[in-house]
Amino acid sequence: MSQNIKIYHNPACGTSRNTLALIRNSGQEPEIIEYLQNPPSKAELIDLIQQSGLSVRAVIRQNVEPFETLKLAQSDWSDEQLLDFMLKYPILINRPFVRTALGTRLCRPSELVLDLLSAPQLKPFSKEDGEVVIDEHLQRVK
Template sequence: MSDHIIWHNPKCSTSRFVLAAMRDAGIEPVVRDYQKDPPSVAELHAALTAAGLSPRELLRRKNTPYDELGLGDPGLSDDALIAAMSAHPAVIERPVVFTPRGAALCRPKERIFDLLPGQGG
């Protein structure tokens, strides 16, 4: 199993850019179409911890059921938000990348360069 993973949406130009940058760096990551294979609640907790993000920072609002699900409610707990992300993966922002150098939500897309060997910070 590769130690490089991308939670990818092939329809997203940012996600495609990040995947191409990884491949251009000689890395063939495990590509997980997170909408077809949604992360579990436990995987989301681990991803948030690894990337140093709050659940709200990983929420995607544009072109998702974010509003319909009421995810903007400030009273929702982190656990409720994570459960919603697992049940409705379209509300997970992308791409999320995991590497030996760390994990990150690669928005802006150039953030990938911080995670690639011999590049970034």
């Protein structure tokens, strides 16, 4: 297991599964944190957001049930309140976050993880939907 790669993973999410597969396609095995079962601490969540260069609001998933019920689209929620909601309802945390020695990123789309991997891809790779990411010459398509 490579301790220098962490993925905050949801196995039910295709983007998260594709991201994990791209990491493994580089011959590395990340530390997998299934964040719905093992949510990050508040300090970890703040660090992930800050290191990724995103705003708190930018990492909230909007197409999940608590978002509408809690009326999180309203702009008057503070970052602190939004963080508390994400900690109480981890499904609100967008995914997958990946952390490596090269940085931290919210890997949407999944091929963004390639910018964080120091090892090359070992074989051609297509996403679950068939979209080619690494071609037969082991070159990144997009």
